[in-house]
Amino acid sequence: MNKTNLKNLIRPLVRELHPYVYGEQPKIKGLVKLNTNENPYPPSPKVLAAIKNAADGRLRLYPSPTAQLLREKLAKLHGCHADNIIVGNGSDELLALAVRGFVEPVGQASSLSPSVKKELETGKMPVLHSSVVQYFTPSYSLYPVLADIHGAAKNAVPLKSDFSLPSVDELKRGGIWNFNAALTFVTTPNAPSGRGYQTSELEKLCRAQRGVVILDEAYVDFAKENAMKLALKFPHVLIARTFSKAYSLCFQRVGYFVGNRELISALHKIRDSYNVNGLGQIGASATLGDLKYYRANFKKIISSREWLSRELTRLGFRVFPSETNFILAAPPRFSAKEWQRKLRAQKILVRWFPFAEVKNYLRITVGTQVEAETLMKAVRKFISQ
Structure with a gap:
């Protein structure tokens, strides 16, 4: 049976589907992964x-x-x-x-x-x-x-x-x-x-x-x-x-x-x-x-979120108030897509979406304070160029 005939075995609805697009999960040493909203701290x-x-x-x-x-x-x-x-x-x-x-x-x-x-x-x-x-x-x-x-x-x-x-x-x-x-x-x-x-x-x-x-x-x-x-x-x-x-x-x-x-x-x-x-x-x-352990982590993440929001705002980012473990920010100077590319070249992953409502923004997961400071160091470098 050739490939054309195999397509006929698939429901027309399924043939036309566009699958969900997952966040990138690369295997790169030394990566700062701030693109999929994972908790930066291990389980209890x-x-x-x-x-x-x-x-x-x-x-x-x-x-x-x-x-x-x-x-x-x-x-x-x-x-x-x-x-x-x-x-x-x-x-x-x-x-x-x-x-x-x-x-x-x-x-x-x-x-x-x-x-x-x-x-x-x-x-x-x-x-x-x-x-x-x-x-x-x-x-x-x-x-x-x-x-x-x-x-x-x-x-x-x-x-x-x-x-x-x-x-x-x-x-x-x-x-x-x-x-x-x-x-x-x-x-x-x-x-x-x-x-x-x-x-x-x-x-x-x-x-x-x-x-x-x-x-x-x-x-x-x-x-x-x-x-x-x-x-x-x-x-x-x-x-x-x-x-x-x-x-x-x-x-x-x-x-x-x-x-x-x-x-x-x-x-x-x-x-x-x-x-x-x-x-x-x-x-x-x-x-x-062991909810006490996790609630302590929530506080650390929220603290890092507020620090990161303030630091990005100082550098000209338009940051939306967040009640999650990530922030949405419109970057200055370069397009959001270009910022995503530049940061990836520095082994820092953030998320960019091609959807009209948010294509001018980056979604940045709140990692550890060390990860946030690594991100800010790269951002300051690009701002100064």
């Missing part, structure tokens, strides 16, 4: 010990299919029941499950079951735009990819010029926002800008939405406040969290949702049978037993 010694101790005969066994122990510990932390929580292979898996579980692919929305159609006709179920995945821009670039994979419609609505959230009234006047969208993603704090949002403004938006709302709090441990209470207050709101950014477990891939039991139960139906590896479950559970 207690976490490392727990993972090492688990590398024994248990490796031949399947892990808990529901991450039961981890869910119980998370439930205690958040003041809810384990049935309000689902754990995933990183929060990315759960974001994908949400699209699969709550959104009808375009063309299939008309093929609803008779019982659902009856509920719609009698007014017992709100009329949703059941094929719509909605999100603000700029935000996590995985959202449109997940919608495309599922064959869903996308509704991308711009944030304000300073990356703040439009109010509900502004969204109504704008006429673009869909208050009946089947699924709405809100990244809070926002990525890639780092802008933090108040729980009160998120609550107003959640109250106005009729479909499922996911508040993606991947960076919330570096923010002034979180919106966890909204997942326990509104039945249609889910909170997404991860152990990657704040808890130094990117390698293990563990994330979770908190929300209404009925929504969580629906996601359990469509997840893989053993979707979270055993060592990841053990590492995440041990993390919850």
Whole structure:
């Protein structure tokens, strides 16, 4: 069979997809890696010990299919029941499950079951735009990819010029926002800008939405406040969290949702049978037993973030206020893309995005204070040229 015929074996939708673009992961000695928002500090010694101790005969066994122990510990932390929580292979898996579980692919929305159609006709179920995945821009670039994979419609609505959230009234006047969208993603704090949002403004938006709302709090441990209470207050709101950014477990891939039991139960139906590896479950559970260690790291990262923001501002960068472990900055003199190239030549990686809203900015992960000072030394060198 020739290559042309092989293409015909692939679904047309898949043939046309544009995959998610990952941050660069090069193997370069002496690299200062400030491009993928990883925590610069290692996991707690207690976490490392727990993972090492688990590398024994248990490796031949399947892990808990529901991450039961981890869910119980998370439930205690958040003041809810384990049935309000689902754990995933990183929060990315759960974001994908949400699209699969709550959104009808375009063309299939008309093929609803008779019982659902009856509920719609009698007014017992709100009329949703059941094929719509909605999100603000700029935000996590995985959202449109997940919608495309599922064959869903996308509704991308711009944030304000300073990356703040439009109010509900502004969204109504704008006429673009869909208050009946089947699924709405809100990244809070926002990525890639780092802008933090108040729980009160998120609550107003959640109250106005009729479909499922996911508040993606991947960076919330570096923010002034979180919106966890909204997942326990509104039945249609889910909170997404991860152990990657704040808890130094990117390698293990563990994330979770908190929300209404009925929504969580629906996601359990469509997840893989053993979707979270055993060592990841053990590492995440041990993390919850040493939160004092991580909270000390949060303070160090926030301190370095504020120092780096001030230093870059002094040199002419336009730096947006951040409530994450990264900053977004518009550089002087050269284009952002050129700055990214120059820094890479000095073995310093930062992130540049080609998207219209942020193409004039660099996203810079907050590393250790030593890494921040290394970055600033290179920046001063380029400024003086």
